[in-house]
Amino acid sequence: MINKKQYGFLLISSLIFLAALFASHPALAASGNHSANVASTTPWWIWPLVLFLVTFTMGIVAIPAGVGGGVLFVPIVSSFFPFNLDFVRGAGLMIALSGSLAAGPGLLKRGLADLRLAMPVALIASVCSILGAMVGLAIPQNLVQIGLGAAILGIVVVMLTAKKSEYPEVRKPDALSIALRLSGIYHESSTNQNISWQIHRAPAGFVLFILIGFMAGMFGLGAGWANVPVLNLVMGAPLKLSVATSSFLLSITDTSAAWIYINKGAILPMVVAPSIVGMMLGAFVGAKVLAKAKPSRIRYIVITMLFLSGLRALLKGFGV
Amino acid sequence: MAVTPSGSSELTKPADELISLDEKKIGATKEQLTYSSILGLGRKVGLAGIIAAFVVYITGLITPRIPLERVPQVWNLSSSDYLKAVGLKPGWSWLAMYRYSDMLNFFGIAILGIISIICYLAIIPEFIRKKDKVYVAIAILEVIVLAVAASGIINIGE
Numbered sequence: 242m243i244n245k246k247q248y249g250f251l252l253i254s255s256l257i258f259l260a261a262l263f264a265s266h267p268a269l270a271a272s273g274n275h276s277a278n279v280a281s282t283t284p285w286w287i288w289p290l291v292l293f294l295v296t297f298t299m300g301i302v303a304i305p306a307g308v309g310g311g312v313l314f315v316p317i318v319s320s321f322f323p324f325n326l327d328f329v330r331g332a333g334l335m336i337a338l339s340g341s342l343a344a345g346p347g348l349l350k351r352g353l354a355d356l357r358l359a360m361p362v363a364l365i366a367s368v369c370s371i372l373g374a375m376v377g378l379a380i381p382q383n384l385v386q387i388g389l390g391a392a393i394l395g396i397v398v399v400m401l402t403a404k405k406s407e408y409p410e411v412r413k414p415d416a417l418s419i420a421l422r423l424s425g426i427y428h429e430s431s432t433n434q435n436i437s438w439q440i441h442r443a444p445a446g447f448v449l450f451i452l453i454g455f456m457a458g459m460f461g462l463g464a465g466w467a468n469v470p471v472l473n474l475v476m477g478a479p480l481k482l483s484v485a486t487s488s489f490l491l492s493i494t495d496t497s498a499a500w501i502y503i504n505k506g507a508i509l510p511m512v513v514a515p516s517i518v519g520m521m522l523g524a525f526v527g528a529k530v531l532a533k534a535k536p537s538r539i540r541y542i543v544i545t546m547l548f549l550s551g552l553r554a555l556l557k558g559f560g561v
Numbered sequence: 562m563a564v565t566p567s568g569s570s571e572l573t574k575p576a577d578e579l580i581s582l583d584e585k586k587i588g589a590t591k592e593q594l595t596y597s598s599i600l601g602l603g604r605k606v607g608l609a610g611i612i613a614a615f616v617v618y619i620t621g622l623i624t625p626r627i628p629l630e631r632v633p634q635v636w637n638l639s640s641s642d643y644l645k646a647v648g649l650k651p652g653w654s655w656l657a658m659y660r661y662s663d664m665l666n667f668f669g670i671a672i673l674g675i676i677s678i679i680c681y682l683a684i685i686p687e688f689i690r691k692k693d694k695v696y697v698a699i700a701i702l703e704v705i706v707l708a709v710a711a712s713g714i715i716n717i718g719e
Contacts, residue, residue: 285629289619323633327640338673339608346601352588356596356684360699367703371710378640421695426587435587492600493703496677500710503670504652507640510666511632514615517608 285511292322293515296336300523305530306543308400309491310520311337311463313543316393316550319386320557324512326382326389330461331502332512334495337463339517340524341491352427353485358440358478361421363490365447366454366464367497373458374501383558389460390555396466397548400540403470411441411477418443418476427482438479446476458498463491592684599683603676610669618662626661652713678707 299313315333319326348354377385414424418440426437440446449471457464468487472478478486502508530539589597617623627635627647635646644651658664681704688696709715 283633285633286619288633324636325639325643327643328636331640335670335673339604342600342604342607342673342676346597346604349593349597349600350589352593356590356593357696360696360703364699364703364706367706367710371706371715375715382639428587493677493707496674497707497710500674500707500713501715502640503667503674504711504713504715505640506644506649506651508667508670509632509636509643510615510618510663510670511629512636513670514611514618514666518612518615521608 288322289511289515292318292512293519295321296516296519297523297526300520300525301527301530302539302543302546303520304524304527305539308543308547309337309463309465310340310524311461311495312393312396312466313547314516314520315461316389316547316554318516319389320550320553324509326385327378327502327505327507328509328512330377331499331507332509332516333461333463334457334499334502335508335513336516336520337457337461337465337491338495338499339521340463341488341495343521343524344485345489345492348485348489353481354489355425355427355478355482355486356489357421357425358423358472358482359486359490359493362447362450362472363493365450366457366490366494369451369454370458370494370498371501373455373460374498375458376455377459377461378501378505378507383560385459386554386558388558390551390553390558392456392460392462393547393551393554396462397544397551399466399470400544400547404474405470405480406473407480408436409473409477409479411439413441414439415441415443417447427479429481436479436482438482439477441477442475446471449475454494457494458501461498461502464494465491592687595683595687596680599680600676603672603679607669607672607676610672611666612669614662614665614669618666621662623660623662623665625663626658627663674711678704678711681707 295318296310296314299310299317303310303313311333314336315329318324318332319329322329324332345354349356418424421443423443424437424439426435428434429436449467453464453467453471456462456467465487468490469480469483472483472487473480499508618625619629621629626649631647635643638646643649649655655664655667659668681700685697685700685704688700
């Protein structure tokens, strides 16, 4: 149960978040040239500082809410900051990539993330994330905004409705998963048991990763929100293995899309560096909050934040 | 799903001594450990590079290619217009501009982007040793995909 001190901490974090957003208020209401004027009259150092504070708060809530940094970063920062959507998506991918690189090596080493399961899925998702990035950088930005808004609202629905199965029952593995030998055993330290797993419906899962990869590249969202349900509910991987494999998987999917953004000039160090540092420090605090706080409460706060920013992206796309 | 009681000591054994259970293996495979150690090293170097370069950039220790005061005037532009406005070329043009502090940031970013390619190259020999042709092919294809993405040869229209 969360105590008063921790509530105070969360409250302060939320206030920092709100203060940071209000600090960016002129840009909040701005768009296009007006945004440029506002940005050009504000001392340059304000923006990375505000960005750092906002991403630090995002990092705190992301882990207890069970979402990646990219999925929070892109809709919120594109809604409330004066940066072009290209730079926000580029930074979103770098944040998702950094988060994945932070967790990936440890998860692989402990055998929680499965390289064999990740590799075919990563190949499909990375090809499609490149295509998504190419399309996302080529089409008019109002269309991307509409797509982003719709995608975020879709993620909200997934977060509210998707069930999780800790150990899905896989009675018969499919031919493809047998051919690829997608099965194994991992050690569940909480119960001191060895969990044997296998995969079914691999073809259906692989097809879904086409869409996941495309969306990750197009919107710079990362894709943990979609990877986990597909691995867990569609393909039948145990929840812990799905979460860990998804986390590692992002390091490959997001790398391929990130290169398209880097080579297109859609990476601004002034946006990327404070965001990565803020998100990682916030995640460090968030992991401690997770141990004490009620994740469901934080999850609903995050879902609300996502809903509002998704709605704003949709409205921006329609020019409202 | 089968659940088998186990002592945690089983997991501390090196990859070569993985325990066979129901013809499957517990814990990380050798290629997984190889991948993990390279990824971990790349992460440390890349993130340290990004942080160090950013400190140099915002403290003005080294002159940036685009003055700090100018950045807020161009960050609302699309990436194509931004490149034109600041006179940069797309792709790897930053590599030749290593004397500028803002361009130094791209070295750390590039390390994070390249590390997965190195990881894949490192595990291919292990799959070859195991005669796992399908995974050799998957790994080679992934290297090609990542290398093509990184090369900058993919040209995106306006």
